[in-house]
Amino acid sequence: MMNMEWYRIFLHTAKLGNLTKAAHELHITQPSVSYAIKQLEAELGVKLFDRMSKGVALTTEGSALLEYVEKSFSFIDAGENKIRSLRELTAGELRIGANGPVIKHLLLPVLDQFHAEHPDVRIRLTQGKTSDIRNRLKEGRIDLGLVHLPLLDDDLNVDHLLAIQDCFVVGQAYRSLTKQSISTEDMIKIPLLLLSQESSTRAFVEQWLSSQGLHSEVDIELSSLDMLTEFAQRGYGAAFVTHSFVQDLLEQGKLFALQTREPIPTRSVGIATRRVGSLTLIANRFKEMLTADLNTNL
Amino acid sequence: MMNMEWYRIFLHTAKLGNLTKAAHELHITQPSVSYAIKQLEAELGVKLFDRMSKGVALTTEGSALLEYVEKSFSFIDAGENKIRSLRELTAGELRIGANGPVIKHLLLPVLDQFHAEHPDVRIRLTQGKTSDIRNRLKEGRIDLGLVHLPLLDDDLNVDHLLAIQDCFVVGQAYRSLTKQSISTEDMIKIPLLLLSQESSTRAFVEQWLSSQGLHSEVDIELSSLDMLTEFAQRGYGAAFVTHSFVQDLLEQGKLFALQTREPIPTRSVGIATRRVGSLTLIANRFKEMLTADLNTNL
DNA sequence: TAATGATATAGATCCTCTCTATGGAAGTCT
DNA sequence: AGACTTCCATAGAGAGGATCTATATCATTA
Known part of the structure; x- marks a missing residue:
């Protein structure tokens, strides 16, 4: 032979x-x-x-x-x-999916670092809701997704990345309500500004309310965090947002957080990957970077 | 490793x-x-x-x-x-060189056979004098040459292929001279038709004459066998040609061979190849065919 | 003719691939 | 659930081929 x-x-x-x-x-x-x-x-x-x-x-x-x-x-x-x-990570691509606020507040800093260290790796970033990301992952169109937990899917592997705390914020108009804690019942009398129907954040807040036997009439339904805070600032009502994502606006005194008597449970952002097969070396490296970065920034 | x-x-x-x-x-x-x-x-x-x-x-x-x-x-x-x-000789090329008469009377029949057996082999045939063929061989531009012997060259390997007998032929006009043998001295009184200066055939005939202390004034000098026989037929004089190459014309009574008292030595046609390196499989096969063919046609 | 610079050959050795046997994990079928 | 099947991994033994050393051989060159 x-x-x-x-x-x-x-x-x-x-x-x-x-x-x-x-x-x-x-x-x-x-x-x-x-x-x-x-x-x-x-x-x-x-x-x-x-x-x-x-x-x-x-x-x-x-x-x-x-x-x-x-x-x-x-x-x-x-x-x-x-x-x-x-x-050596001097070729190939990194395909990630995440929703807008996560991209802006979590992903971007790490992505900057990654790009600086591996300038030859092509970065393909897709914005989308957790459900979109799940589908893209399962179809093999992205290697790695940042999603809100819980995400239950037999095909996917989800690692906890960090806990986030949500809150309701209001503008100057409702500032008086933030002086002391407020009951949920009272709170939902304020017009509510929520993300649109399909988002996991919306599902989360609705589940929280219904766990208290309450139901909200949504007044304003928007599809981006920026618009939510914009409307909140202008006094249209209370927006449900992730605390750390509006940190700047709170510090600048443009927004004010309500102190809900009933604590809002924390939820998690996680890294989702396909369960079958293995990550590319690049995706692996990026995942390491993400976890390392968020551990140092605690 | x-x-x-x-x-x-x-x-x-x-x-x-x-x-x-x-x-x-x-x-x-x-x-x-x-x-x-x-x-x-x-x-x-x-x-x-x-x-x-x-x-x-x-x-x-x-x-x-x-x-x-x-x-x-x-x-x-x-x-x-x-x-x-x-x-399997279903690809590649065969590059041969030979002079016109040899191509026509020796090569062509074997080439036909070769082409029939190996239709996928590309045949590259170059016509030229023995000296041209020697150069082409040494330059590696052909693999195999049919040449008149002797050919002395350290770089080339020459195998005897077959002996040929030359003769002088005349047309109807001189037919009377062919009835009996003729001395060389008498013969060169007839106008001589020879191949042009550089050919090895010309060198051969001149050497034969000078070995007898004779020298010829060439009357008509042509560069192809066909033209020589044409002129001889029309009675312009005696042409020096290879006997077997004009066999047909002799049989048809268009030409007549002189019987020279001094016998013309036979000479040889040989196969020349480069001494260094080895023949292509194709050239090897063709060489075998040539020798086999000419042995059966004795 | 000796020296040089090639390749070829012979025989021993060693390494690596391959094998058999077996284990283990994940799915599949009663 | 348990037996079966399918497939990959591992261990250890064994064989065979690639490699080595030593030497022969050949052609060229000084």
Whole structure:
């Protein structure tokens, strides 16, 4: 049976025209090269080299073979280089999905760091709701998703990343209500500003309310955090938002958090990946970076 | 060190997605495949397959590698096919050189036979004088030349192919001279029709004459056998030609051979090849055919 | 003719691949 | 749930081929 190693030896020998030099280059001895060439010639049934007084010279048939063998090995070389690049994270891509606020407040700083360290990695970022991200993950269109927990899916693996605390915020108009704690019943008398129906945040707040036997009439339903805070600032009502995502506005005195008597449970943001198969080296690295970063920023 | 055989095993495994099946296809056992994949992964420093419950699946990195490995092996396959074709004489080319009369009267019949047996071999035929053929051979532009002997050249190997007998022929006008033998001295009183200066045939006839202390004034100097016989037929004089090449015209009574009292020595046509290096399989085959053919046609 | 620089060959050795046997994990079918 | 099947991993033994050392051989060159 044909042995691919013989081709490697053939290639070096053909290029150098000298068994002894080829042996040197391959870190083997001259008889080994002689043996390999002989095997190859026997197996192919064709003489590949003319043995000259000072070295060897390709026969016509040998030359014909060389063309192919050269190309073959150049592809192997290219493949090994590609693998090296992937291993050293100087090639490949990172495909992530997350929702808007998470991208802006959690992902972006880490992404900056990642991009600085691995500028050759192409970053493909998709914005979407947790449910979108789940689908994209399962379809293999992204490698890694940042999602709100709980996310139950047999195909996905979800690691807790960090806990977030939600709260209701209001603008100057309702500032008086923030002086002391407020019951949930009283609170929902204020017009509520919530994210649109399908979001997991909306599901969360509605579940919290219903656990207290309450139900809210939503007054204003928006699809982005920025708009929610904008409306809240202008006094349209109380917006349900993640505390740390509006930190700046709270500090600037543009928004004020209500102190709900009934505490709002914390919830988690997690990293979701496919359960089957393994992460790309890149995604792995990024995941490490995410967890490391958020642990130092505690 | 990287072993090319591992790539072969990788390729089969990747395509089948199943170590056991790959082992079957490669006529080895499943643990061998398992081992090879493991070695390759270790050497590349990258996991190539995810081990699933029912088989294996390429990782992203494995897929990247596969692209290259596929191409690499397809070139090896192509190379092996090419060699097979060359071995079976269903590819490649035959490059021959010979002078006009030899092509017409010696080469053509054998070439017909060769072409019938090996229609896929491209035939490159160059017409030229013996000296041209020698140069082309030495430059590697042809593989095989049919030349007049003697041809002395350290770089070339010349095998005797067949002996030819030259003669002087005349047309109807001089027919009377062919009734009985004629002395060389008398003969050169007839106008002589010879090939042009540089041809080896011309050199041969002049050497024959001068060996008898004679010298000829050439009357008509032409560069092709056909023209020589044409002029001879029309009674312009005696043409020096190879007997077997004008056999037909002699039989048809269009030409008549002089019986020279001093016999014209036979000379030889030979096959010339480069001394260094080896013949292509094709040229070898053709050479065999030439010698075989001319031995049966004795 | 000796020296040089090649390749070829012989025989011993060692390494690596392959094998057999077995274990273990994940799914599948009663 | 338990038996079965399918597939991969591991361990250890064994064989065979690639490699090594030593030497022969051949052609060229000084």
